[in-house]
Amino acid sequence: MAKCILAVDDSPSIRSMVCFTLKSAGYEVIEAVDGVDALNKAKAKAMDLVLTDQNMPHMDGLGLVRALRQLPAYRSSPILILTTESGADMKSQGKAAGATGWLVKPFDPHRLIEVVQKLLG
Amino acid sequence: MRRRALLIGTAWTSAVGSALVWFKSVSGLPIDMTWPLGVIALGWALVLWYALAAAEAAAAESVRVIERETRSMIDALARVICLEVQRARSELILGDELLEQAIRQLMVAFESVRDVNGAVIAMQFRDVVGQKLGHVRGELDTLDQLMRRIGESGQENFAARVQELLQEMGHKKASNPAKQQLMHAGEVTLF
Numbered sequence: 001m002a003k004c005i006l007a008v009d010d011s012p013s014i015r016s017m018v019c020f021t022l023k024s025a026g027y028e029v030i031e032a033v034d035g036v037d038a039l040n041k042a043k044a045k046a047m048d049l050v051l052t053d054q055n056m057p058h059m060d061g062l063g064l065v066r067a068l069r070q071l072p073a074y075r076s077s078p079i080l081i082l083t084t085e086s087g088a089d090m091k092s093q094g095k096a097a098g099a100t101g102w103l104v105k106p107f108d109p110h111r112l113i114e115v116v117q118k119l120l121g
Numbered sequence: 122m123r124r125r126a127l128l129i130g131t132a133w134t135s136a137v138g139s140a141l142v143w144f145k146s147v148s149g150l151p152i153d154m155t156w157p158l159g160v161i162a163l164g165w166a167l168v169l170w171y172a173l174a175a176a177e178a179a180a181a182e183s184v185r186v187i188e189r190e191t192r193s194m195i196d197a198l199a200r201v202i203c204l205e206v207q208r209a210r211s212e213l214i215l216g217d218e219l220l221e222q223a224i225r226q227l228m229v230a231f232e233s234v235r236d237v238n239g240a241v242i243a244m245q246f247r248d249v250v251g252q253k254l255g256h257v258r259g260e261l262d263t264l265d266q267l268m269r270r271i272g273e274s275g276q277e278n279f280a281a282r283v284q285e286l287l288q289e290m291g292h293k294k295a296s297n298p299a300k301q302q303l304m305h306a307g308e309v310t311l312f
Contacts, residue, residue, distance in 0.1 A: 011248045095312045104307025106245035
């Protein structure tokens with residue numbers, strides 16, 4: 001059974017590209033438009049990996065990471081932040097929030113698949 | 122003002138001195154110098170007080186004139202900056218629309234592109250540039266707000282108010298979320 005990835009981004013074009021990239025590698029992808037939408041979907045179905053943007057309305061990426069880490073099902077799930085933010089301060093905040101990794105946009109599809117495969121085994 | 126004060130003081134001293142001389146010549150009585158000196162000192166004190174008050178008023182008027190002139194300059198500057206901000210906003214909107222069109226065309230041509238990897242990286246251009254544009258729009262909005270609030274400030278404590286607004290603007294300044302200058306793929310960090 002294909003692993004399920006939750007792709008969270010308020011940009012439809014980024015969601016399309018992430019979806020296209022991960023589906024081409026054989027993953028099932030569920031899309032969410034912001035942190036609140038993602039949290040609801042994550043509670044409704046167990047995701048193997050969460051890939052989220054940082055700057056989103058209603059609930060940002062860091063907020064989503066913290067909220068997911070409170071859920072027993074996501075205590076140790078891989079959560080990646082895919083964002084335009086590249087500063088060391090933001091990365092530290094991501095690490096402190098419980099993120100597994102920090103990817104800076106624009107992402108290289110090959111590299112993204114490599115990272116996901118590494119985290120999902 | 123200083124000359125006038127000196128003249129009045131000197132005239133007062135002369136007047137008291139002349140009165141003393143006339144009194145002595147008329148009465149022939151010895152004069153105790155304590156009270157005439159006290160009167161002269163009082164006169165000088167009044168002259169000095171008047172001179173200081175006048176100098177203070179002149180200084181206050183100069184400050185008001187400078188404030189008025191500074192205010193007019195800043196009002197004129199604010200109007201010019203507001204106009205430029207409006208123009209820059211319109212350009213940004215146009216740029217954004219053009220980018221959207223370009224990306225739509227790119228998405229249509231996506232199927233025939235051989236380098237899929239390169240195409241996906243390039244298509245993220247819209248998101249990165251969009252965030253940069255959003256950041257610039259935010260900066261322009263802050264500048265626009267600052268200029269309007271300067272324009273609305275009253276005459277009283279104008280300089281202090283401008284300083285306050287500039288400090289407020291400094292605190293509000295948001296960091297640019299998209300610092301990318303090249304379209305290479307971003308780095309990956311696993312914690």
